[in-house]
Amino acid sequence: MKSRSMRWSAYGILGVLVFSLVRAITGSSDLTSVGTFNAALLLAIPIALAGLGGLFSERAGVVNIGLEGMMVMGTWAAGFWGYQRGPWMGIVMAVIFGTIAAAVHAVATISFGVDHVVSGVAINLIAPGIVRYLSVIVYQDSNIPGAGPTQSPSVQSIGSNGLPFLSGGHVLGWQSPDLLGSIGAKGWFFISDISRILRGLTGDVSYVTMLCLLLFPLSWYLLWRTKFGLRLRSAGEAPVAAESLGVNVYRVKYIGVLISGALAGLAGGFLAIVASSNYQEGQTGGRGFIGLAAMLFGNWRPGGLLMGSALFGFSDALQLRASDAVHSALLVIAIGFAVYAVAQWRQGRRVGGAVTLALGLGVFALFTYVKELPGPFVTMTPYVTTLVVLSLATQRLRMPAKDGVPYRKGGDS
Amino acid sequence: MNELAVELRHIVKKFPGVVANKDVSLKARRGEVHALVGENGAGKSTVMKVLYGMQRPDAGEILVDGQQVRFRTPAEAIAAGIGMVHQHFMLADNFTVLENVILGSEPTKHGRIDTAAARARILEMAAAYGLDIDPDAMVENLGVGERQRVEILKVLYRGAKILIFDEPTAVLVPQEVDELFAALQGLRAEGLSVIFISHKLDEVLRVADNVTVLRHGQTVAEVAADSVTAQDLAELMVGAELPTAPPRSTVPHERVVLSLQGITVGGQGTRDLLHDVSFEIRAGEVVGIAGVEGNGQHELIDAIIGLAPCQGTIVYNGTDISRFSVARRRDSGMGLIPEDRQREALLMGSALWENRMLGHQRSAPVARHGVLQLKAVKADAAVIMREYDVRAPGPETPAHALSGGNQQKFIVGREMSRQPSLLLASHPTRGVDVGAQAAIWEELRKARDAGMAILLISADLEELMAMSDVIKVMLRGRISGTFDPQRTTLEQLGVAMTVASA
Ligand SMILES: Nc1ncnc2c1ncn2[C@@H]1O[C@H](COP(=O)(O)OP(=O)(O)OP(=O)(O)O)[C@@H](O)[C@H]1O
Ligand SMILES: [Mg+2]
Numbered sequence: 001m002k003s004r005s006m007r008w009s010a011y012g013i014l015g016v017l018v019f020s021l022v023r024a025i026t027g028s029s030d031l032t033s034v035g036t037f038n039a040a041l042l043l044a045i046p047i048a049l050a051g052l053g054g055l056f057s058e059r060a061g062v063v064n065i066g067l068e069g070m071m072v073m074g075t076w077a078a079g080f081w082g083y084q085r086g087p088w089m090g091i092v093m094a095v096i097f098g099t100i101a102a103a104v105h106a107v108a109t110i111s112f113g114v115d116h117v118v119s120g121v122a123i124n125l126i127a128p129g130i131v132r133y134l135s136v137i138v139y140q141d142s143n144i145p146g147a148g149p150t151q152s153p154s155v156q157s158i159g160s161n162g163l164p165f166l167s168g169g170h171v172l173g174w175q176s177p178d179l180l181g182s183i184g185a186k187g188w189f190f191i192s193d194i195s196r197i198l199r200g201l202t203g204d205v206s207y208v209t210m211l212c213l214l215l216f217p218l219s220w221y222l223l224w225r226t227k228f229g230l231r232l233r234s235a236g237e238a239p240v241a242a243e244s245l246g247v248n249v250y251r252v253k254y255i256g257v258l259i260s261g262a263l264a265g266l267a268g269g270f271l272a273i274v275a276s277s278n279y280q281e282g283q284t285g286g287r288g289f290i291g292l293a294a295m296l297f298g299n300w301r302p303g304g305l306l307m308g309s310a311l312f313g314f315s316d317a318l319q320l321r322a323s324d325a326v327h328s329a330l331l332v333i334a335i336g337f338a339v340y341a342v343a344q345w346r347q348g349r350r351v352g353g354a355v356t357l358a359l360g361l362g363v364f365a366l367f368t369y370v371k372e373l374p375g376p377f378v379t380m381t382p383y384v385t386t387l388v389v390l391s392l393a394t395q396r397l398r399m400p401a402k403d404g405v406p407y408r409k410g411g412d413s
Numbered sequence: 414m415n416e417l418a419v420e421l422r423h424i425v426k427k428f429p430g431v432v433a434n435k436d437v438s439l440k441a442r443r444g445e446v447h448a449l450v451g452e453n454g455a456g457k458s459t460v461m462k463v464l465y466g467m468q469r470p471d472a473g474e475i476l477v478d479g480q481q482v483r484f485r486t487p488a489e490a491i492a493a494g495i496g497m498v499h500q501h502f503m504l505a506d507n508f509t510v511l512e513n514v515i516l517g518s519e520p521t522k523h524g525r526i527d528t529a530a531a532r533a534r535i536l537e538m539a540a541a542y543g544l545d546i547d548p549d550a551m552v553e554n555l556g557v558g559e560r561q562r563v564e565i566l567k568v569l570y571r572g573a574k575i576l577i578f579d580e581p582t583a584v585l586v587p588q589e590v591d592e593l594f595a596a597l598q599g600l601r602a603e604g605l606s607v608i609f610i611s612h613k614l615d616e617v618l619r620v621a622d623n624v625t626v627l628r629h630g631q632t633v634a635e636v637a638a639d640s641v642t643a644q645d646l647a648e649l650m651v652g653a654e655l656p657t658a659p660p661r662s663t664v665p666h667e668r669v670v671l672s673l674q675g676i677t678v679g680g681q682g683t684r685d686l687l688h689d690v691s692f693e694i695r696a697g698e699v700v701g702i703a704g705v706e707g708n709g710q711h712e713l714i715d716a717i718i719g720l721a722p723c724q725g726t727i728v729y730n731g732t733d734i735s736r737f738s739v740a741r742r743r744d745s746g747m748g749l750i751p752e753d754r755q756r757e758a759l760l761m762g763s764a765l766w767e768n769r770m771l772g773h774q775r776s777a778p779v780a781r782h783g784v785l786q787l788k789a790v791k792a793d794a795a796v797i798m799r800e801y802d803v804r805a806p807g808p809e810t811p812a813h814a815l816s817g818g819n820q821q822k823f824i825v826g827r828e829m830s831r832q833p834s835l836l837l838a839s840h841p842t843r844g845v846d847v848g849a850q851a852a853i854w855e856e857l858r859k860a861r862d863a864g865m866a867i868l869l870i871s872a873d874l875e876e877l878m879a880m881s882d883v884i885k886v887m888l889r890g891r892i893s894g895t896f897d898p899q900r901t902t903l904e905q906l907g908v909a910m911t912v913a914s915a
Contacts, residue, residue: 227519227526234505234516241503244467245517245567246488401507 020193022331030325031332032193034184036317037200042275043320044313045212046071046267046284050291051298051305052219053098053263058300059223060256061236063404065120066105067264068288069127073097074268076131079152079279080138082272087158091208091269098265099258101127106257110250113406124288132281152279155272160206167203178203206274212266220302232256236400239407249407264288290386297390299397308390315382323378327367333385334364340392356392417479418443418575418606419464419495424473426459428814430806433459435630437473439608441575446597446607448617448638451627452651452846453818454804457610458500460627461577464608465497466490477575488517496573498564500580500610500817500844501755506553510546511535514566538569542596556707557584557752565596576600577608580817582616583844586705586872587907594620612818612846613873614643626650651848663862665698665882669728670835670866671717676725678712678890687712687723688890694835694866699857701881701898702870704910709890710870711752714837717868718742718749730834743772748833750824750841752870758824759812766794766808769827776831797826801856802849818845825853829860836860839870854880874903886910 016032023031030036050067057064074094082090101123108119132149139147146153162169168178181203184196223229234242235252243249267287272279290312291305298304318325337360344353419441426434434456441447449457462468464475466484475482477493484490487497504513511528514535520527535548544562552563561584568576582590597607597620611617617624618638626634626649634649671694678687687709694700702710715721719739727735734742743749749772751757759768769790773779778789794808801822805815812820821844828836841857842850857880861867871877877884878898886894886909894909 221525225525227521230512230516230519230526234508234512237507238503238505241505241513242516244465244487244497244499244503245571246486246491247517248488398507401505 016194018335020190026328028325028328030322032196034196034200037197039317040314043316044309046271046287047291048306048309049263049267050288051295053260054292054295056256057260058403059236060232060253061402062257063116064260066123069123070098070101070261070264071268071284071288072127073101074265075272075279075283078269078272082155083153087156087273090273094269095262095265098261102257102261106254110253116404150281154278158206160204162203167199208274216302312382312386315385319378319381326378326381327373330367334360420476422474425471427471438632439625441606444604445622448621448624449610454816455627456630494574496568497577502560504552510550510563511548514570543592558589558706575606579610614646666696668696669693670696672728674726676716676723678721678723686890696864699867699881701877701884704887708887746834748828748836750828750838752839754820761813764809766791768812769794801826821845835866837868
């Protein structure tokens, strides 16, 4: 256990070192700026929440591609109630709306045995229609400033805070010093870089973000350390066996899907209230699907999906803030490939190592010969990096054995 | 001591198109091992599932400790002290042994699963009943014998007072059977009741106090074990005599069908799963493999059929097939009866005629010029069902609706239908009744005499002795001895299976 955490810290330090190096060589300060990492956090959370939602559902054996639709419901509810009753109420209602959408999915798939994908697609198709309809009813003819059929009036923002003393957090109204921030401004190689990264992740963080981040260790604990978790996972692995041991498989599956919807709703609420300041149509932008992909490549585990989401969030932030930084990131990727190739080679995976090395050289060539990346390529980076890195990093994906298989009680084995 | 623990009165259970239980009655006392015997499809598993709350009876009464009960779910049966070890394992492959055992009755401490307590308790029970197991092993890595121990631990862990064992010995070798029976005696001594289903009649007589016989879904007799012989039981079950194997009158050909040279399959640890195995099988010869489950038998079959990457050379009918794909090997005439019928040989949710096509999807009569011949397949499935006495309504019946023995008969029929030149048979008669076993043996003998080579792996030593021309014993991935069945006793084999010959 101890050696494992030590190894991970070593990887982390190595990673930061590479970033600092590349930043120093290329001069693109955005690679390790406070702003990039702060934005990365904001961009990663909705995806990670959606992925976590997918995790709960699929661990219970129900495929949930309706996450996107459930998120849509969440964004709308957050806008409507957030504007009327304040941002916290908006978040709560987003969770409830997501749960309601999930209830539909649960009834269809668990009680009526509808194909999971069919039901999920239906939810994704219907949800945008419903929220549009609701918007037209409540906003169309109102004279509220900013309200319209495609968006809600703006919602107050939820407060934020940072670590006291380290990242300038405030304690009982007193503004503490910002140690990391001032070190970060010094321009010391590596030390300042790492300070800026930490400052970006721990300063000016919304209270909702903190809450969301807490959900990950909590979910892991719930799923892998408690009775409820064991039963939920058994519903996805061997429902017949579980039933024969007195587990109420239907109930467990229902709970899994409902939690899934609640988390997707929360992701929607986060998008509307924390990442922006009102509900806008199409705000989810496919994040439900990206979350699902992160969960898949994260091997149906909270840690894995969090890492996938973080990667996506980071490359997305970079892409949004500065395209020259994306170009510099190519160098980081090239180095990453080279390191990984060596690791593979040493494990005796010669062919894999050679392929990875070739990829790395390709990226390096791209870095040296193409000075400015075309716009669409830049927009694409988060998707491509996440895909490539995750598919290389995951050695063996193991989905729940009975994921997506309709379960009938009393069905004979 | 002699109070009734369970009584079943006139249980009726119907499935669409089949009456599984017409009129089943059974009485099991405290401190008794009660055997339930009957042909494949007689309704044994069904009536036990009724008792365990997995199936609801259409009529009849269940009494536990003299009280009438009505179980709607297994949870209720468990609460009433009933536990069941199923004929087909019900385990989550991706869970550890511990997780499988505690699922549904998890010990907790401050809301989290108390793994330490559970592990201690499992190890304690394992020691008390001689059920050797590693609580932290993943079930997917376990052999059949070990999986069964997990199933038994599951039941004991729940503190069951009435234990149902559905064909527990089908997968065990004699030593393991002895261990299991010792455990059963221990349970009996503590006043628990055991209901025990088996097709191996001598075992039944050895371990049981009383025997209930089912025929076509009806109780036809309840007898004391010490008042009957295996012959009597067989007659009660099927109205036929126990088959006796005639000695072989033909000799194997000279032509070598399969030749293995130095086959090695690596493992995760330091020890190879299969190490330097070499032997030959000639046309018309049966090579038997004896050994305790998990000593490399599975890997041997996988290596020959091409499922496990291996070192060494495999020559088949004169061609080196070491680099051939599974499809090419099968198409060149290898038949395969896998060890776990439900996981490796059948699609449980699909109709029998669809299952007929598995593994044969490229060759006649299943496919012609790459197009499936559905009519021919259905007709052929019906032929197999008739020839191998598969008792089910028809080719459209889904595989899960068949009793275990009937599933097995169908698989044997499917593999034999293409007249393979080499048959890899893992436990070909596992779970089939005495009558059907004799029939399958007869088919195998006929094919053998016509020149088919057979690699026979079996936990049933009598089967090995009766069928094989030569028996090889496997121990820790190596061939540890070669025996001539004519000049070997069961005891000698048993010793060779557990102790390495110096
Ligand atoms: N779920 C089901 N649906 C339809 N038919 C079934 C179902 N389960 C069992 N049957 C039928 O009920 C009959 C009795 O089956 P059962 O499994 O009880 O036999 P068994 O005595 O255990 O046989 P075996 O020794 O082969 O295991 C069989 O004809 C079988 O086809
Ligand atoms: Mg049975």
